[in-house]
Amino acid sequence: MAKHPTPLLDELEKGPWPSFVTALKKQAETKPECWDLLGQLELSYKDRITHWKHGGIVGVFGYGGGVVGRYSDRPDLFPGVEHFHTMRINQPSGMYYTTKHLRAMMDLWEKYGSGVTNMHGSTGDMILLGCRTESLELMFYDMTHQLDQDLGGSGSNLRTPSCCLGESRCEWACYDTQEACYTLTQQYQDELHRPAFPYKFKFKFSGCPNDCVAAIARCDFAVIGTWKDEIRIDQEAVKKYIANDPAFPSNAGAHKGRDWGKFDIQKEVIDLCPTHCMKMDGDKLVIDNAECTRCMHCINVMPRALRPGLEKGATISIGAKAPILEGAQFATLVVPFVKVTKEDDFAGLTEYIEKIWDWWMEVGKNRERVGETMQRVGLPTFLKVMEIEPLPQHVKEPRSNPYIFWREDEVPGGWERDIVEFRKRHAA
């Protein structure tokens, strides 16, 4: 029986789609605090203002992250959500769980919390919504001791690293994303649990340029798989695609629910190549690999004919963020190619990560993401910090370079010139 009338929320149950209102009403049958959750949300819709107070001293002992405090500002009306803290749980690499583990996690959450979850949050964690302050330590103890399950990151910490499925299921993975994610999560436990930075810092690991975890747009340090050599071509398979062989459907049959007509390699692949580096030479597909930007389109369309090259590694792009304090920002390519391997404990990545942290901890302003610090100081300064020489890959094309400025000592003759001599050739 509903505790509060919710006419505005009830509207959200009327569409053909699943409704969180219906789910919360069902949950409220066993967890009555969910009635107060619905009641408070209804009031927020009516008042057009949030009734959550966020932030505070909640947390588990020794951890500076993983719990986000939430309090109701109307506990008189909604005592069930007086405390309704969020716990962020570190998801396993690639989000592979056993159902046994998930059931055990949910049993704990039903015992200590509201049972309400968000699978998964935008950083990748399992989000458990609704815990009272006195239950946090109990939940944390059981979770860590019974299930070997840790909290994730929040606040000015390293946030929970996340990765794509990588080599476990994907033939395009150019490095072992899950191993990289796990190893770096273990290596940087201190940064994950105890605040060290001016603001949040996120890693994401994508195995190929399809970038299934959206690293290029969503994290401060994006590791995106790539290759250095040539796209591997199976010319016989190319012919089968061109001949519309049913065993070789374009896009691996992903859109075959509708009749799109015959596959046309010119229209669907060659003309769509962003750098125009492909052509047909007779019945052979030819790629000018030096011009390829690794967009993956041709490989996605003809997966049985084209594959990434064999010299595999990753590109490191730095400084992306979603809009919170400032606007959204895409990552800037900083290291075009690096080997990413367990054999050297991912030294190719940690070398850059630690250089960035040491610099950013010193020069970053409070609540400034590393991408914003980069923008403030400029790319040339940032490259110097990273001890990287400016590279052709840092600019879009010659003479449209927004970043790299020459210093006087780098230019023969410096800035000094004979202005009279110059004006003889160039009138004012």
Added chain:
Amino acid sequence: MALSVEDLKKAIIEKASKAPKPQLYIKDFYECDPDAKPRDIKKIANQLVTEGELMFWSSGSTTMYARPDRIKNEEKNI
């Protein structure tokens, strides 16, 4: 580090006790010993949390440090 660990701890506690607002960013402690590396300051601040002299205050997106008595007083008055 120009200060010894004990002196740095004292300086951090003093800063956290006397700052106008009870919540401080980790960067606010850098001035306690300008010669120390940010990582060392962070390490000492976290030791002080373990010892109960400081505690974490989190807004969810940002984590700050505070003296437990000051922050508890502030939270009571909200």
